[in-house]
Amino acid sequence: MPLVGFVFSLCRCCNKCGGEMHQRQKKNGAALKSYFTLSLLVICIFISFGIIYGFVANQHIRTHIEKTRKLSESNFNDLRTLLNATPGQIDYVLDQYTTTKARAFSDLDNIKLLLGDGIFKQLKPRVVPVLDDIKAMAEEIQETRETLVEVNSILTDMRQLSANLSNSLSNVKGNLEQALTDPMCSVHPVMTTCSNIMNSLSLLDGSIDFDQLPSLDEQIGNLNDILQTNLSSLVQKGYRSFNAIPGMVQNETVNVVSDVKMTLDSIGSDIKNISKNIPIQDKLSNFIRYLNDTENYIHRHLPTLEEYDSYRWLGSLVVCCLLTLIVIFYFLGLLCGTYGYNQNATPTRRGCVSNTGGIFLMVGVGFSFFFCWLLMTIVVLTFVVGGNVEKLVCEPYQNKMLFQVLDTPYLLNANWKYYLSGMVFNKPDIHLTFEQVYSDCKENKGIYATLKLENTYNISEHLSIKEHTGNINNNFENMNIRIDNIVLLDEAGRRNLMNFSSSGIDKIDYGAFMAATGKNPTKVNLLSFANDLEVKANHLPPGNLKQTLKNNAGILRNIHRDEIIPLQKLMSAVHQKLKELQQKSSGLGVKVANIIRFLDSAQDFITNRISTIIAEESKKYGNTIISYFEHYLQWVKISITEQMAACKPVATALDSAIDVFLCSYIIDPLNLFWFGIGKATAFLLPAIIFAVKLAKYYRRMDSEDVYDDDVETIPMKKYGKCQYWFS
Known part of the structure; x- marks a missing residue:
């Protein structure tokens, strides 16, 4: 230019x-x-x-x-x-074993709640309902006896009131008969009124004879004999025997818990040694x-x-x-x-x-x-x-074509197939490439996975759960928990139930009692009779006859107030109590038989199935303890191989x-x-x-x-x- x-x-x-x-x-x-x-x-x-x-x-x-x-x-x-942070990361991950071990120790110390309650809950649906039924039956026996005693007492009062009522009505009837002999009754039209009153005096009688009702003394005596045996106390004894299962489990597993804790301590020592060998x-x-x-x-x-x-x-x-x-x-x-x-x-x-x-x-x-x-x-x-x-x-x-060029076999070193693996491990045959290392580091993977350090130290083998928890499995599989002498109800309790079913409660003539207590104590309503008598007396001319009839009408009202109403209340109370008792005693023999059958079934279930339940719950409990270490070791493996020393x-x-x-x-x-x-x-x-x-x-x-x-x-x-x- x-x-x-x-x-x-x-x-x-x-x-x-x-x-x-x-x-x-x-x-x-x-x-x-x-x-x-x-x-x-x-x-x-x-x-x-x-x-x-x-x-x-x-x-x-x-x-x-x-x-x-x-x-x-x-x-x-x-x-x-x-x-600088990598050693601290390794120590932190391995130190977390203390937390896992503390969780396992806590579960071992609470074996009564975790394992014992597990066995208890497996048996509870078959046992507790039967004991509840027996407890309810014991309360029913007591209530039945109290009801019969109360009814018997009321019947006595009713008989007394009925006798008093009969005497009172007889006196009123005698007074009216005497009053009707008055000379005015022979005079027409008073004669007709007197005749009508005389004809109605036959209604002034009691309608019920309570002395004809059957006695309840026999049933009360039978219940008194039954209550000589405290069925409620026997049921509570069954409850205590059944509720003692968790405590029995704890007592039977003291040695096993001690052995498992020793095993866990040894696992901690092994895991801490791993940090020294990780490259x-x-x-x-x-x-x-x-x-x-x-x-x-x-x-x-x-x-x-x-x-x-x-x-x-x-x-x-x-x-x-x-x-x-x-x-x-x-x-x-x-x-x-x-x-x-x-x-x-x-x-x-x-x-x-x-x-x-x-x-x-x-x-x-x-x-x-x-x-x-x-x-x-x-x-x-x-x-x-x-x-x-x-x-x-x-x-x-x-x-990434540059990495592919660098990863070309024998390019950087004629004697090495893969230069990077030869430089890192002095093993050039391991497939470790620049491109793979760069990609893994770009994804923030750990040094262990990126450099394929498993070729030097395979952490999966050293963190195998079987290697560390085999003894724990053996301890739980060989755990022998004996739970004997669980009796839900002894023979005395069974006889007590059978005696109650044959006490005659269900054979009481409830129909006679219902009929007697459902009637009116008198043949006629005394208030209506007294009112009619007073109306008839008002139509009579003044004199002794009229006054006598009014006085007797007042007496009848007093009898209704003082004797009929109390008697009706007692009859109603007896009627209601016997009706309830009839409902409870209906099918009493079948109820007792069912309770005995369920009791035998529950007792057989405890005797024959408790060993299987113990084995199942022990395995579940052992798996729970082991799962803590499975999760921990898995977390350690992932942390070391993928997350630790993210590159x-x-x-x-x-x-x-x-x-x-x-x-x-x-x-x-x-x-x-x-x-x-x-x-x-x-x-x-x-x-x-x-x-x-x-x-x-x-x-x-x-x-x-x-x-x-x-x-x-x-x-x-x-x-x-x-x-x-x-x-």
Whole structure:
């Protein structure tokens, strides 16, 4: 480009290559000027965009280089946290065995509630209802006896009241018969009234003879004999015997609980020894050395990098400023030429501003020739570096093709199939690849699973539940719990129930009692009889007869109030109690037989099935204890193999070094820089052409074409002060 510019300058000095200061008049001259102006303006705008890209990319690199120290420190802090926190994580996971053991010890100490109550609840549905029925039957015996005694007492009172009522009615009847012998009864119409009263006196008698009712003394005597045996006490004894099962279980399992606790203590010692054999800490310890060396190297060379970057920044700034200067000359030329151009002025009489615009354009052309080679060289160099690193490192890293290349067998070491496994385990045949390690770390998996440390120490074998809990299973399977001498109801209680069923309660003549107590104590309602007697007395003439009848009517009312009503209340009470007793005693023999049958069934169930229930509940209880350790060991396994020492900081550090620092901080801005500068440089070439063409229209010419409008147009050239006419 400088050579071409030199030749171009010599050519113009010889009045060639547009160097002649003469502008020929053309019909499309105005259109060409506008075309050249617009084209150069558009080109300058494109060049300006390229320059802006260059400035932005240059500053972007500088800004992010300044962030490199903070980025590296953040990643190193994360890596050190990973290295320093891992031993504490291992200890924390293994120390949680104490919590699991405490939970198991708590259950062992509460074996009475957990195992004993489990056995108790299995038997309860078959036993407790029978004992409840027997208890209810014992209460029923007592209530029946009390009811019969009360009824018998009421019957005595009723007989007494009935006898008194009969005497009272007999006295009233005698008084009325004597009163009706009065002489007035022979006088008509009093005779008719007396006759009617005499005929109704037969109704003044009692309607019930309570002495005819059967006696209840025999049944009461039978119940008294039955109550000699305290059935309620026997039932409570059965309750206590049954409720003692949890306590018996606790007493029978003292030795088993002690053996299981010893086994759990030994498991704790085995689990704590695992932490010493897990190779995670060893692998991380080797990594600490590489980490320290890398950190020291970065801290040692980072100031040098920042110093060199300042030189790069300054050089790139100079390049962008050179391009900016060229574009400024072009813009000034366009500005001065456009605003200073006078359409009416001839080429030799153009103004100073227009001429200055043309000079600015030619200066821009001169600078373009002078510096374009340098810009091209810089574009080529930055393109070679940025483009190749982008295609060979950045893109393969993002799509993981770079890892596939590194994982190619025997590539990094001719004697090793897999380089990473050979470096980590010294076993190059283990399929451990960079891509797999990076992907696992990206997913924040643990070092154990990522580096496949099971090839060194298989933790699954050492955390096998069978290895640690086999003795516990044996202890619970061989546990011998003897629960004997559970008697729900002894023979005395059974005889008591049988005696109650044959006590005759259900054979009482309830019908006779119901009929007797359901009647009215008298043949006639005494109140109605007294009222009728008083009405008849009121129709009689005054005298002794009338007064006697009224007095007896009052006596009958008093008898009803003082004797009939109390007797009716007693009869109603007896009627209700015997009715309830009849309902309770209905089917008494069947009820007792059913209770005895259910009692025998429950007793047989306890005797024959309790051993099976004990075995089932013991197995369930043992599985509960073991499940604590199954869950704990499973959690330990998952924590160590998948969660502990999560290696995402490693993937993040690698991403920071390659994807962020190299690609985002340096290569991407570098590619933007060569793209912007290259774009601007490429547009400098057409800009030179259009600037040279356009300068002809802005600069003041030495000669011009002259036309005579009156004659045939003859062009004229003017050279200095001499004019030549030629056709």
